[in-house]
Amino acid sequence: MKARVTVTLKSGILDPQGKAIEGALKSLGIGGIASVRQGKVFDIEIEGTDHNAAEAALKAAAEKLLANTVIENYRIEVTK
Amino acid sequence: MKSAVLVFPGINRERDMARALAHVAGREPAMVWHAERDLPAGTDLVVIPGGFSYGDYLRCGAIAARAPIMDAVRAFADKGGLILAVCNGFQIVCEAGLLPGVLMRNAQLRFICRDVYLRVERSDTPFTRGYNAGQVIRVPVAHGEGNYIADGETIARLEGEGRVVFRYASPDGIVDPNFNHNGAMNAIAGIINARGNVLGMMPHPENHVEAAMGCTDGRGLFAGLVDHFKLAA
Numbered sequence: 358m359k360a361r362v363t364v365t366l367k368s369g370i371l372d373p374q375g376k377a378i379e380g381a382l383k384s385l386g387i388g389g390i391a392s393v394r395q396g397k398v399f400d401i402e403i404e405g406t407d408h409n410a411a412e413a414a415l416k417a418a419a420e421k422l423l424a425n426t427v428i429e430n431y432r433i434e435v436t437k
Numbered sequence: 438m439k440s441a442v443l444v445f446p447g448i449n450r451e452r453d454m455a456r457a458l459a460h461v462a463g464r465e466p467a468m469v470w471h472a473e474r475d476l477p478a479g480t481d482l483v484v485i486p487g488g489f490s491y492g493d494y495l496r497c498g499a500i501a502a503r504a505p506i507m508d509a510v511r512a513f514a515d516k517g518g519l520i521l522a523v524c525n526g527f528q529i530v531c532e533a534g535l536l537p538g539v540l541m542r543n544a545q546l547r548f549i550c551r552d553v554y555l556r557v558e559r560s561d562t563p564f565t566r567g568y569n570a571g572q573v574i575r576v577p578v579a580h581g582e583g584n585y586i587a588d589g590e591t592i593a594r595l596e597g598e599g600r601v602v603f604r605y606a607s608p609d610g611i612v613d614p615n616f617n618h619n620g621a622m623n624a625i626a627g628i629i630n631a632r633g634n635v636l637g638m639m640p641h642p643e644n645h646v647e648a649a650m651g652c653t654d655g656r657g658l659f660a661g662l663v664d665h666f667k668l669a670a
Contacts, residue, residue: 370586373542373620422503425496425532428539428586 358403360415360435364424365396399423403435411435438666440466440482443510445501448488448525450641457643458484461659471504476513481666483510487524487579487641497540497582498528507533519563519662520635524580527627527637536630536637537595538587540580544620548581552652553618553640555626556606559599562629564636567661573610574654576640578618583639585621585628592622603627603638 366372372394379393401418403411412435419431440458444451451468458466466484467477476483490501501507507529514520514535522530528540543549552575557568568574587595595601603626605617617624619639627638642655 371541371544373544373546373584377546422495422499425499425539427537427588428541 358406358408358411358435358437360401360403360411360433362399362401362415362419362423363396363432363434364399364419364429365432366394367428367430370428396429397423408435438462438464438481438663439477439479440464440484441469441476441480442466442484442486443469443471443506443526444486445471445488445490445504445529447490447492448486450487450524450643453641454484454486454523454643457646457655457659460646461656462663469506471501471506473506474509476506476509480513481519482662483513483518483520485510485520485522485526485529486643487526490525490529493582496528496532498525498530498532501525501529502532502534511535514630514635517632517634519665521564521658521662522635522637523641523643524578524583524639527639528582530635530637535635536628537591538585538628540582540639541584541586542582543580543584543618548579549583549618550579551577551618553578553626554606554608554610554616555603555640556610556612558601558604562602562633562636563662563665564629564658565602565661566664567657567659571610573606573608574642574657575608575645575652576642576655577644578640580619580639583619583621585619585625585639587622595625595628596623598631600629600631601625601627602629602636603640 424431645655
């Protein structure tokens with residue numbers, strides 16, 4: 358199975374990198390961009406076919422390592 | 438004072454730290470590899486030095502914080518052992534949950550490598566007994582992620598309990614946004630845990646301990662620790 362964990366900064370946490378990207382997009386003349394916040398995507402291959410076990414393992418991975426839950430949120434998606 | 442300096446792949450300030458400890462304490466520290474599971478018997482002080490453990494992959498300090506030796510470090514802290522965590526070390530102890538908060542990318546997005554001035558907020562800790570409260574010291578910083586943040590409740594608790602130990606300030610000790618180089622909340626440069634045995638700080642006191650370095654303002658931190666253990670003995 359394939360899975361994706363997306364880690365984003367919690368709202369209210371300053372994101373200087375997102376701000377810099379936002380500034381760069383504006384200086385490129387790309388219109389209509391109100392704001393940018395950046396994050397991380399982890400594409401993970403899961404052994405076996407047990408969907409619930411995969412979700413549990415990914416939750417543990419996100420909580421223990423992939424995200425710092427003081428400042429970040431995470432989202433887990435498991436696809437076939 | 439028996440010190441142990443932790444060594445992770447990608448750390449590069451461990452020898453500066455070892456030299457400072459040997460110079461001020463008169464005793465070579467043990468160098469402890471991250472894959473070890475135990476600290477040397479009789480360790481008084483654990484030092485987590487600066488550098489770029491695991492290339493700062495994922496988040497600064499995130500992978501080092503989960504290294505095998507960190508269980509022993511956590512147990513050492515639980516028993517009241519003293520831990521000095523500098524720069525990447527500060528990031529590691531925050532990731533390990535030994536101190537609250539996070540070190541984020543510097544507000545100006547630049548890596549900062551220069552001397553800064555710190556106001557020592559209190560002298561009644563084992564780490565700062567070599568200074569006077571309110572004293573200003575000059576020490577170098579070298580980091581891209583030193584911008585301390587925590588939620589409002591945590592900041593209020595740190596301030597209320599007097600756990601901000603070092604603050605970025607002007608040469609005459611005034612906290613001023615112009616001297617808060619990385620944009621840290623409340624100009625926080627170093628904090629201590631509630632029990633008072635774990636200090637995390639971004640600046641490098643170990644790089645200002647000998648006359649040849651051009652400044653010895655960092656020496657008081659190590660000399661104070663030596664005094665602390667001498668008095669305890």
